[in-house]
Amino acid sequence: MQWSWKRIPAEYLVTNVKLYQGGKIARRKGFLHVKKGRIEQVGTGEAAHEGLPVLDGGGLVCAPGLIDMHVHFREPGQEEKETIATGSLAAACGGFTSVVTMPNTEPAIDHSGMVRYVVDRGKEAGLCRVFPAGAISKGRQGEQMCEFGEMVAAGAVGFSDDGSPVADGNLMANALKFAKVLGVPIISHAEDLTIIGGGVMHAGYWSARLGLPGMSRASEDSATFRDIELARATGGHLHVAHVSTRGAVDIIRRAKQDGVNVTAEATPHHFSLDHARCRDFSPLFKMNPPLREPEDVEAVAEGLADGTIDCIATDHAPHTATQKEYQFDQAPFGVLGLETAFAVGVTYLVKSGVMDLGRLLALMTEHPAGVLGLPYGRLEEGAVADFTLLDPDFVWTVETSRLRSRSRNSSYLGEQLTGKAGATFLRGRLTWLDEDVIKVD
Amino acid sequence: MILKSKDVLGLEDMSAEEILGVLEIASKFRAVFDRPVRNVPIMRGRTVVNFFHEPSTRTRISFELAEKRLSADIVNFSSATSSFKKGETLRDTAENLAAMKIDMLVIRHSSPGSARYLANVLDCSVINAGDGAHEHPTQGLLDIMTMRQRLGDLRGRKVTIIGDIAHSRVARSNIWGLTKLGAEVTLCGPPTMVPAALARLGVEVEYDLRRAVAEADVLNVLRIQLERGAGKTFPGNREYHRMYGITEEIVRSLKPEAFILHPGPMNRDVEIAGEVADGPSQVILDQVANGVAVRMALIYLLSGGDPGALGGVH
Numbered sequence: 001m002q003w004s005w006k007r008i009p010a011e012y013l014v015t016n017v018k019l020y021q022g023g024k025i026a027r028r029k030g031f032l033h034v035k036k037g038r039i040e041q042v043g044t045g046e047a048a049h050e051g052l053p054v055l056d057g058g059g060l061v062c063a064p065g066l067i068d069m070h071v072h073f074r075e076p077g078q079e080e081k082e083t084i085a086t087g088s089l090a091a092a093c094g095g096f097t098s099v100v101t102m103p104n105t106e107p108a109i110d111h112s113g114m115v116r117y118v119v120d121r122g123k124e125a126g127l128c129r130v131f132p133a134g135a136i137s138k139g140r141q142g143e144q145m146c147e148f149g150e151m152v153a154a155g156a157v158g159f160s161d162d163g164s165p166v167a168d169g170n171l172m173a174n175a176l177k178f179a180k181v182l183g184v185p186i187i188s189h190a191e192d193l194t195i196i197g198g199g200v201m202h203a204g205y206w207s208a209r210l211g212l213p214g215m216s217r218a219s220e221d222s223a224t225f226r227d228i229e230l231a232r233a234t235g236g237h238l239h240v241a242h243v244s245t246r247g248a249v250d251i252i253r254r255a256k257q258d259g260v261n262v263t264a265e266a267t268p269h270h271f272s273l274d275h276a277r278c279r280d281f282s283p284l285f286k287m288n289p290p291l292r293e294p295e296d297v298e299a300v301a302e303g304l305a306d307g308t309i310d311c312i313a314t315d316h317a318p319h320t321a322t323q324k325e326y327q328f329d330q331a332p333f334g335v336l337g338l339e340t341a342f343a344v345g346v347t348y349l350v351k352s353g354v355m356d357l358g359r360l361l362a363l364m365t366e367h368p369a370g371v372l373g374l375p376y377g378r379l380e381e382g383a384v385a386d387f388t389l390l391d392p393d394f395v396w397t398v399e400t401s402r403l404r405s406r407s408r409n410s411s412y413l414g415e416q417l418t419g420k421a422g423a424t425f426l427r428g429r430l431t432w433l434d435e436d437v438i439k440v441d
Numbered sequence: 442m443i444l445k446s447k448d449v450l451g452l453e454d455m456s457a458e459e460i461l462g463v464l465e466i467a468s469k470f471r472a473v474f475d476r477p478v479r480n481v482p483i484m485r486g487r488t489v490v491n492f493f494h495e496p497s498t499r500t501r502i503s504f505e506l507a508e509k510r511l512s513a514d515i516v517n518f519s520s521a522t523s524s525f526k527k528g529e530t531l532r533d534t535a536e537n538l539a540a541m542k543i544d545m546l547v548i549r550h551s552s553p554g555s556a557r558y559l560a561n562v563l564d565c566s567v568i569n570a571g572d573g574a575h576e577h578p579t580q581g582l583l584d585i586m587t588m589r590q591r592l593g594d595l596r597g598r599k600v601t602i603i604g605d606i607a608h609s610r611v612a613r614s615n616i617w618g619l620t621k622l623g624a625e626v627t628l629c630g631p632p633t634m635v636p637a638a639l640a641r642l643g644v645e646v647e648y649d650l651r652r653a654v655a656e657a658d659v660l661n662v663l664r665i666q667l668e669r670g671a672g673k674t675f676p677g678n679r680e681y682h683r684m685y686g687i688t689e690e691i692v693r694s695l696k697p698e699a700f701i702l703h704p705g706p707m708n709r710d711v712e713i714a715g716e717v718a719d720g721p722s723q724v725i726l727d728q729v730a731n732g733v734a735v736r737m738a739l740i741y742l743l744s745g746g747d748p749g750a751l752g753g754v755h
Contacts, residue, residue, distance in 0.1 A: 205638040205639075205641050207636075207638075208636035208638040208639050209613075209638075209642065210553055210554070211553045211572075211574030211575035211608075211610060211613060212553050212574070212575075280554070280557070281553060281554025281557060281558065325530050325531075326530060326531070327531060327550070327552030327553075327554060327555050327558065328552065328553065328554050329551075329553060329573065
């Protein structure tokens with residue numbers, strides 16, 4: 001039968017794929033039977049449904065749609081950097097089907113109306129599931145708690161003042177208590193601004209050499225420690241965002257051993273790049289937390305391998321070319337992540353032997369779904385058909401033409417990476433197709 | 442070719458041969474200063490832009506003087522009068538400058554890396570007149586020239602740099618240049634101002650002033666920026682002077698032939714006692730004169746000036 005990739009029927013088979021299931025990649029080829037946006041059947045061997053349209057997966061890995069629990073889609077307020085629609089396309093391009101948007105927009109997502117706005121804009125774009133994180137405090141000012149209950153009812157999946165720490169420890173403790181009742185995490189941007197001062201990069205040899213103000217690891221370590229002690233005291237679910245230091249990894253590891261209700265995420269840049277990248281003053285390596293020392297990079301990778309850090313989240317932070325053309329000390333913090341996350345994982349974690357591909361995919365699917373308590377990230381009968389076809393051997397060079405974000409500020413521009421999403425499906429519908437990976441007639 | 446690059450961005454990028462080559466030309470220019478006519482009109486018809494995005498008096502005047510003595514056409518603009526205040530990015534400024542077809546840009550900017558950025562996007566030569574706390578290569582060269590006038594070869598000579606190293610571009614250019622020429626560099630100042638990580642650049646870090654200067658041939662005393670963190674990075678001027686100020690007592694403890702540099706402007710009785718500033722150990726006015734000569738040498742060489750042709754200026 002004549003079949004075109006770009007017109008996906010309501011019921012079809014994906015065959016000739018290596019299925020990801022339960023942290024492993026199946027050795028035998030398998031198939032996925034999709035019907036009306038749900039997974040009807042999944043299994044290895046031959047599919048029994050003759051006569052259905054078939055997508056030949058070409059031997060690619062078939063994984064649940066990736067989940068990124070930390071992105072900045074900038075809408076409302078900074079649509080010149082990204083919109084929920086352009087961010088959703090960047091997500092699909094990276095193999096993602098679900099994202100959690102951070103609330104540091106202008107204005108901040110600090111009441112149910114704003115939560116609903118983000119949800120609606122996500123649905124309009126229709127390219128991935130957009131779950132808003134709400135602000136902990138009104139206007140992210142760190143003073144007055146937001147209405148968590150109403151915001152959860154409107155679709156918020158967690159709370160964070162991301163971009164700024166919650167300096168007031170009592171407010172943080174109360175937020176943990178309140179969120180606990182609602183069954184959602186408090187996402188900590190662990191930073192002590194009184195220690196950071198006016199830092200713009202990691203405080204160490206390179207900041208001293210380049211004459212740039214440094215950001216001490218002690219800031220992140222002490223703030224992580226405080227928030228974990230508050231989680232211990234309250235029993236609330238603390239999720240530590242963008243872990244970047246060996247100290248923070250150790251603190252989280254000990255807390256988990258003690259049974260504290262803590263989870264954590266790390267970004268691709270923090271397990272792949274170190275502060276020496278700042279040597280040419282390129283703002284494409286300016287982010288918060290900053291790129292740290294090689295031993296921190298190694299500790300983050302170890303933490304991801306041993307389960308101390310639960311998941312990979314990109315902290316996708318678009319900035320326009322103009323903003324990234326300011327001098328290093330003047331430029332805003334943040335880099336893109338969605339389009340390169342899987343490739344950076346394959347290149348820096350799998351190819352280097354830190355973990356196998358199954359583990360990497362668990363960190364990008366089941367694990368973040370577990371942190372958020374969302375029913376996604378698994379290929380099983382009856383589940384929604386959010387999935388992606390990944391080529392873990394595809395070698396490509398990161399160029400602006402490969403990016404789908406409205407911005408271009410990737411730390412990996414010009415770098416050769418391995419691994420790419422060939423196609424992404426949301427509710428069984430195609431949201432991304434890379435014709436360099438999957439040839440289409 | 443004495444200089445390999447079209448730009449002078451920092452002493453990190455220059456080899457020992459380049460540094461010595463520049464200083465040799467500088468000493469030829471320095472000899473001209475004592476003649477009744479001090480101009481060497483080899484830059485006639487060439488345009489140099491002095492772009493000072495940060496307040497500066499000494500460095501700007503020194504550059505201007507160097508340019509005038511070479512008969513260059515000079516355009517000055519500073520942050521107070523430029524459209525930077527209107528939020529223009531450095532890239533926009535650079536493109537405007539490029540469109541005006543200038544021959545050379547001298548840039549002072551508060552952001553580390555800004556001179557390198559402009560050098561990468563502009564075809565003309567760029568001289569870094571100080572980029573944040575990163576580098577100040579002409580100051581580094583004039584300091585080294587001043588040291589060499591007294592000491593000759595700096596190999597094995599001990600140079601102690603005292604002050605707010607963390608925020609000092611002068612310190613970084615001194616460190617790069619001096620270590621390349623084989624000098625043994627010690628950094629000294631309060632621990633809040635001297636990052637221990639700088640030891641990786643091949644220098645000693647010593648927080649005790651007496652120990653840091655005991656064996657020194659040269660002290661390079663940096664200006665303490667009074668507005669920067671008094672009470673936070675150091676308890677105050679009085680405490681700074683007591684612990685790290687170069688007093689007459691400290692001078693008496695030095696090797697007899699040791700001498701003192703200061704990049705100016707001085708805070709008398711903070712980093713340096715008034716009597717020392719006026720005393721026989723300092724070579725501050727030599728530094729000022731050498732500064733003009735070093736800048737003339739760099740401008741001359743970057744403009745394609747023939748080092749051999751300068752024989753005639755003697």
